[in-house]
Amino acid sequence: MAVTIYDIAKATGFSITTVSKVLNNYPDVGKKTREKILKTVDEMGYYPSSYARTLTTKKSYTLGVIYMESLGIGLKHSFFSAIIQSFKQVVELEGYDLLFIANKIGDEKKSYLDHFKYRGVDGVVVFSSENDDDELEKVIESDLPSVIVDLDSANTNVIYSDNYQGTEMALKYLMALGHKKIAHIAGHQNTFSGIERMKGFLKATKQLGIQIPPSYIVNGGFFSVEGGKEAMQQLLVLSERPTAVFASSDTMALGAMEAIKEAGLRVPEDISIIGYDNVEWSDYITPKLTTVKQNVDKIGADAAKILLNSINGKNASYIKEVVPVSLIKRDSCSEL
Amino acid sequence: MAVTIYDIAKATGFSITTVSKVLNNYPDVGKKTREKILKTVDEMGYYPSSYARTLTTKKSYTLGVIYMESLGIGLKHSFFSAIIQSFKQVVELEGYDLLFIANKIGDEKKSYLDHFKYRGVDGVVVFSSENDDDELEKVIESDLPSVIVDLDSANTNVIYSDNYQGTEMALKYLMALGHKKIAHIAGHQNTFSGIERMKGFLKATKQLGIQIPPSYIVNGGFFSVEGGKEAMQQLLVLSERPTAVFASSDTMALGAMEAIKEAGLRVPEDISIIGYDNVEWSDYITPKLTTVKQNVDKIGADAAKILLNSINGKNASYIKEVVPVSLIKRDSCSEL
């Protein structure tokens, strides 16, 4: 059907070897020959077959991507889609395409790893905050170059935001405003960022010398608005109500704000709120949400660079990169 | 490196033909043979090479996806990422993987079409609202099966929301509330949805028998918050101010709301606002935004089905599917 290297050879009168050579910029081919072949390639609309090529070279210029859909968010989560976007932009420069796979081949359910090997990807990037996934673990421990975003692991390259710095910044800011009764709406504890931010909260709070009663730490579930709302309601009925709340995500912060409003209180006058993520709409809600911003562009781009280096054998050992975050001060916090 | 069909053949003492046959469920192989081979396949951790397989079968079980990044939104746009998500889920069932390509191979910039052919994809899905893209046109007009989302074309399968129905519903709703002075903040007119909603507005408004002065139609740019705000500001200085505004997107509606607030007016008491898209945060802002919801899940899933049918030669001619929308009534509109 499509025109092959043989057609070009026949049309030009040279051998397929020579055609292949000009296609791959080999030096040992005459100038006139090269020009003639190139011209014919163009005229006949020839393009090589990536399959045939990969079959012999063992290099597919394809990167596998996994993202966790288990929470039902997946691509819709702007945190991930933004990272993927910037990731894609840098790998493109090197000629790599992205393959989103299903974890089944044909009829049988196959593991991600098997599927990636089947597809012959050169490397894998995984976007996931979720701990303890067997399939994931197999990919990480395999010899396939990989980088994993927003999760820690000793067995491959990792990159994630500095959750400790983030919580600490938030806490310091709140304390600078005079708050001492600070509560934490935690993200799900099966999630890397949920755990880290919780730990960060505990640590920073100790360092900064403020006492946090256990009742000030409530679980907000899977980073949902509803979860944040319910968590806040628990906080609201406390005899000694917190004056500020640090939520592990903007969605939960939003839920918390709703709960506060429904209780007839105001943000930030009665209770200050600080979120995490700086999602698109955090600047649009009322009051505008003060939040910790993750550097998604840098995370995506650096993840790409790490993976590319790993593929090219330039990484001696596994890289662990922790990306700084920044505090976006808006209107949801006020002085006590 | 990896174990091939030859290794299985050698280990079991059968020929590669027979091995291949059991792998592909051919009937002419003995029961014991089949079992033995299957066992060895499992033990040796064999998986076929998709490249070798595709090379002979011409079937890659790979679908190309294009989405427009020109507006700088791309994957981040929740409208697209939600559709991709549901699209992916149905094609996965048939064993297809998704390939996100760059529009270059190696060093040279190549067209999407060339790249898709190079990669040997079985079909292409394009997510784009943008008219007049040359590269896109080439893909659409090619013999590659394709489906295009949120854009109209006579040369391939298309699927999009019923923008006429959407605008009409919005307008009727506004009129039922007593509004007659209704303005439109239009989306960019190089965009399919921008154009369609504008046309829909004109048409419905005529049918419903209300007069709209030209000054009531303002351009909101590329569906940005900023653009919506500026557009609203133009509306605000009119001698006869509209009492309701239909914006072509939630983002622009949000911008409009900001402009109104800054002008010291209130939504919906002074001006009613209705958006389009039902983005995640439209339920979270104050007041909660009344908006037209697109059925993204259905769009994605049906796009997948259409493409799959097209690949399997089941579509006699090109399909055009228009998906109904629904009106989400919230708090940003009130009776006049």
Add this chain to the structure above:
DNA sequence: TTAGAAAACGAAAGCGTTTTCGTCTCTATT
């Protein structure tokens, strides 16, 4: 003019599959 070096080119093997068609061995039928 000629030997040797450099430049151009091609033959062939190999990559890992699928698939057609042929061969061989049974079993069942007459």
Add this chain to the structure above:
DNA sequence: AATAGAGACGAAAACGCTTTCGTTTTCTAA
């Protein structure tokens, strides 16, 4: 006992490319 047919299996070609290594041609210098 002979034979037709079914059941199992394998040889070999084909898919489209890359790459090594050898061969031929052309050029340079003595």
